[in-house]
Amino acid sequence: MVCIVGTRAEAVKMAPVVLELRKQPWADPVLVATGQHGPVVDEVLACFGLRADIPLAPPRRDDSLTTLTAQLLRQVDGCLRGARWRAVVVQGDTTSALAGSMAGFLSSLPVVHVEAGLRSGDLGNPFPEEAHRRMIAQVSALHLAPTPVAESNLRRDGLSGEATVVTGNTVIDAVVLAGRSPAAARDPLVRRVEAIGAPVVVVTAHRRENWGEPIARISRAVAELSLRHRELTFLVAAHMNPVVRSAIEAELRGLPNVLLPGPVAYAPFSRLLSRARLVITDSGGIQEEAAAFGLPVLVTRENTERVEGLEQRVARLVGTKEADIVAAAEEELALGYGEFAHSGPPSARPNPYGDGRAGERSAAACGWLLGHRDRPAEWRPEPVSGRSR
Structure with a gap:
């Protein structure tokens, strides 16, 4: 094969x-x-x-x-x-x-x-x-x-x-395996973030339809949040595309509680995601990966094909307007870690993915x-019950 x-x-x-x-x-x-x-x-x-x-x-x-x-x-x-x-x-x-x-x-x-x-x-x-x-x-x-x-x-x-x-x-299999790897624990960025000890907000932006002004607006929203919440560390994992990366860094460079490490290898990124408090992203895969750790996700897109997260209230579609991103982030940060959509710790929440x-x-x-074995049993998600917003 x-x-x-x-x-x-x-x-x-x-x-x-x-x-x-x-x-x-x-x-x-x-x-x-x-x-x-x-x-x-x-x-x-x-x-x-x-x-x-x-x-x-x-x-x-x-x-x-x-x-x-x-x-x-x-x-x-x-x-x-x-x-x-x-x-x-x-x-x-x-x-x-x-x-x-x-x-x-x-x-x-x-x-x-x-x-x-x-x-x-x-x-x-x-x-x-x-x-x-x-x-x-x-x-x-x-x-x-x-x-x-x-x-x-x-x-x-x-x-x-x-x-x-x-x-x-399969991303659920992958993110847990990678986050637990010895290489992730040894990574200098992971050690730096863990030494700071502050709660982490993970930010990514890269989608082609967001190039230009939408990415600039996302970045300005993150800048505003970083000034309002100096107790948090904002980890902005920039895309490898230099056009995208320069647009993000132009708005965020020099802010004391914003880390701009450029592209982050997958194993350390998985470990950092596992200890985050909030995710702001236009990535499809990260919407799923965050669910492995019970994290709230603000999706900076106009729509998403990962509708399961929206339906089970583990993700919110917020678009790319600065005011909307800031308002949604403030609401989720006010709820507190472990209270995004359901009561109980993140590990207790059913994963929709x-x-x-x-x-x-x-x-x-x-x-x-290929005719080598019987048809496998299929996966079905657990039913979700939890408080509404």
Whole structure:
């Protein structure tokens, strides 16, 4: 089986699947890295004791998504030729996932889609991910839906039935494993934050639709919050894209309780997330990762395909207006840690995204697709009951 990753998020979410596939005598997984996010993918894989079996040449850097898609499709197609693969496994909704699924389909190989069924309902937001995930679904032989909501999206598109298995989200497996790693505890940034001892607010911003003024507004909101709450440490984990990073740092540089470490490796980021009090992000994956630790999340987007967090009141959609972000953050900080949506400690809250066994179920579903084992039992979230706001 060929498992294709190209971005940091793909490496995170594919790692638990590859680790479980390696335990199966029938699987013999081969991990292919497309080079879309460069060395950061190698760093993430190393957190889990993995490395790419086939590293492809990084694509040329320009701003054209068309060019990137064409380059990756050509690269992956060349990788699939001349070998007797049995299936192609892709994750999520990136350009690498789209290229991998198309190349697999055009090579007459069954395509397995990890994290299938996410939908925002708006082709332009997030862009181009919403279109990617819909196109990948059309050529997939097996849809590994992370939640029942994702399964219902596939059913609405006419793609559910026996070809869909609800697994939980593999990011829950990954974030807990990475946060507990010895490398995370030794990281200098982790040691610095833990030495400060203040409660942490984790901030990220990177989505293409937020480039420009929206990211500037998010950053100004964080600046205002940092001035109001000097008892908190604001950890702003900037994206690797220099355009995004410079826009954020222009608004936040020089504030005493704001840390601007640039891109943070996955293992230390997971550990820091586990001790945070609040998360402000436009990332899809971090919405899920925060749920593993029972954290409140303010989503700085106009919509989100991670609707489970909204429905179970562990996340709030706040957009990118400064006043809205500040007001929502003040409300959540006033509630106090452990009181975001439900009474009781974070560990007692049901997680709407998974139970840490999604990699195991995903590998079992691949075995079922290829005729090596029975169809696995599906994951279902625990019912949630808690006080309303």
